[in-house]
Amino acid sequence: MPPATGVAVAVRLTVETGRVIFAPQHGRNEMMQRGHGILRSLLPLAVFAVVACDDGLGPRAWDPTPDTALLYSATRPELIGLPAAFDFVGVRRLNIETSGATGAWDAALAEQNGEFVFVPAGNFPGVTSRAAISERTETTLEALTRAPGDTAAYTQLPVRLRTGAVYAVRTRTASCVGFGVGTYYAKFQVVSMDGAAGSVRIAVVVNPYCNDRSLIPEED
DSSP states (O other): OOOOTTOSSOEEEOTTTOOEEEOOSTTHHHHHHHHHHHHHHHHHHHHHHHHHHHTTOSTTOOOOOOEEEEEEOTTOGGGTTSOOEEETTTTEEEOTTSTTOTTSOSEEEEEETTEEEEEEGGGSTTOOOOOEEEEEOSOOTTTOOBOOOOGGGOBSSOEEOOTTOEEEEEOOOEEOSSSSEEOOEEEEEEEEEETTTTEEEEEEEEOOSTTOOBSSOOOO
16 A cells, blocks of 8 residues: 555555655655645644544544334244344344345244243354353343453353343444444343233444444533
């Protein structure tokens, strides 16, 4: 990759040979002047970004209002075609049979021994995922303010669901806002379960920023 304009010694990369060649002396001063001009134009933006973060205008503000989702058991053949999986990164339901859905969700509703369970994506054939769940006892959705930092607190095995119970989620590895990859953290509560319909309704709150375990917005 060629270096940015305005470096002390301007170089260019000859694509055909892969050799790095020093640019001729002629034109260096002009290049450096253009580079200094670009830096001067960007400096106010950098200062604004720093001030914005200090003033609470940075990425800390987000809406903690829960989203609700109705999921259907992937275990029942008669419910094939209905959304069984949940994508905590995109905060959306998915049909696991849909073409292209593989790897785009974190957990799916299923049944084991007559009970509803939430199954992290890594348990499904052909899916590799870091998604994991942690049941948080004796708390409410509002009171759970931070996801566990200890990886031992999470499981990638199916987790039994209980009405009113609260869970923390570590998502699959995904693209971060701006650059890089990481994981997101979320929490959800089981609002209701309907055994006859094979469905479970959950309330979900997701921190929209990578690798941040806070489950409520930071205070200014």
